[in-house]
Amino acid sequence: MIHSIETILADVPTIRPHQLSVTTMRTQTLVLVRVRCGDGVEGWGEATTIGGLNYGEESPESIKANIDTHIAPLLIGKDATRVAAAMAVVRKAIQGNRFAKCAIETALLDAQARRLGIPLSELLGGRVRNALPVAWTLASGDTTKDIAEAELMLELRRHRIFKLKIGARAVHDDVAHVLAIKQALGNKASVRVDVNQAWTELQAMEAIAALQDGGVDLIEQPIAAHNQAGMARLARHFTVPIMADEALQGPLDAYRYATAGAADVFAVKITQSAGLTPAAQVATVAQLSGVALYGGTMLEGGIGTAASSHLFATFPELAFGTELFGPLLLTEEVLQEPLVYQDFMLQVPGGHGLGVTVDMEKLGRLRRQ
Numbered sequence: 571m572i573h574s575i576e577t578i579l580a581d582v583p584t585i586r587p588h589q590l591s592v593t594t595m596r597t598q599t600l601v602l603v604r605v606r607c608g609d610g611v612e613g614w615g616e617a618t619t620i621g622g623l624n625y626g627e628e629s630p631e632s633i634k635a636n637i638d639t640h641i642a643p644l645l646i647g648k649d650a651t652r653v654a655a656a657m658a659v660v661r662k663a664i665q666g667n668r669f670a671k672c673a674i675e676t677a678l679l680d681a682q683a684r685r686l687g688i689p690l691s692e693l694l695g696g697r698v699r700n701a702l703p704v705a706w707t708l709a710s711g712d713t714t715k716d717i718a719e720a721e722l723m724l725e726l727r728r729h730r731i732f733k734l735k736i737g738a739r740a741v742h743d744d745v746a747h748v749l750a751i752k753q754a755l756g757n758k759a760s761v762r763v764d765v766n767q768a769w770t771e772l773q774a775m776e777a778i779a780a781l782q783d784g785g786v787d788l789i790e791q792p793i794a795a796h797n798q799a800g801m802a803r804l805a806r807h808f809t810v811p812i813m814a815d816e817a818l819q820g821p822l823d824a825y826r827y828a829t830a831g832a833a834d835v836f837a838v839k840i841t842q843s844a845g846l847t848p849a850a851q852v853a854t855v856a857q858l859s860g861v862a863l864y865g866g867t868m869l870e871g872g873i874g875t876a877a878s879s880h881l882f883a884t885f886p887e888l889a890f891g892t893e894l895f896g897p898l899l900l901t902e903e904v905l906q907e908p909l910v911y912q913d914f915m916l917q918v919p920g921g922h923g924l925g926v927t928v929d930m931e932k933l934g935r936l937r938r939q
């Protein structure tokens with residue numbers, strides 16, 4: 571039986587300002603959900619988002635309010651061993667609130683996998699890999715600093731895929747910034763850009779041509795998420811792959827994008843998709859339609875990152891790797907044992923459920939009162 575559901579907010583400073591076209595992050599608000607069951611098993615989930623309401627339409631505070639007020643009461647007393655049935659109730663009664671739904675589903679699945687004594691990945695179809703390539707985002711806002719940061723990551727053997735956040739400055743300045751970094755790193759690294767919807771289609775046509783010529787490997791969400799026809803035109807026009815990110819809010823968007831040929835690659839995000847199960851469906855749509863996969867993040871801490879890693883470990887093809895570096899951008903760790911990053915890969919946790927344990931003493935210090 572589902573006994574209690576608790577939503578915890580914790581504000582954690584980032585290791586440096588993280589500049590996106592939509593906001594500059596200096597702290598990340600972790601949104602953690604703890605589900606306790608009658609048999610003594612507990613599960614954890616995460617609904618962390620980026621930049622309050624700058625990036626998406628759920629804020630940390632709205633997620634907590636909606637879970638506490640509207641979602642938890644639907645679930646208390648329900649059979650904790652029937653996660654799909656419990657989630658069907660939530661999905662029927664609650665519109666939107668994808669991040670909240672993801673955290674709840676993750677916590678219920680974590681508890682169920684612990685109960686069964688298996689890793690979460692085995693409840694999601696079964697893992698086909700134990701480690702995932704991990705990109706790092708260069709977003710200090712300063713070209714020289716970004717190059718130094720990339721060189722350090724290469725030296726540490728932590729990352730050799732770099733995603734550059736652009737779109738806040740003039741197109742010409744952004745292109746010069748990216749090409750300077752690509753030139754400095756040469757073939758030692760894959761350089762990619764994420765525009766977070768900032769360009770018009772005309773700006774995208776001009777900028778992507780230059781980025782493609784300069785050896786950039788991937789262009790993420792260059793134009794508005796709603797401009798599916800524009801994304802299709804860009805995908806057709808360029809050989810450099812075009813990736814959909816914000817455009818994908820679940821399996822239906824994935825289906826529409828795939829049928830329209832509006833992206834070469836999908837960024838799969840468990841929160842944006844409204845949970846692990848719908849995120850798996852996004853990946854299935856991609857695989858059936860010949861769209862390549864990338865494991866995305868909303869810069870979650872250890873819980874959400876572990877959950878994503880369990881799902882991405884079930885993808886037979888993961889051509890563009892992942893960006894599951896969220897915990898590395900934070901100054902504080904909420905897990906007892908941090909996730910392991912080595913040889914350019916994140917190790918998918920073994921053990922039961924998510925395979926991670928929350929440090930309650932640390933969380934007690936970090937959580938909002």
Ligand SMILES: O=C(O)C[C@H]1C=CC(=O)O1
Nearest residue numbers: 707764815867868869893
């Ligand atoms: O992909 C996004 O749009 C969000 C996020 C993921 C990595 C990062 O630096 O920002």
Ligand SMILES: [Mn+2]
Nearest residue numbers: 764790791815
């Ligand atoms: Mn993105």
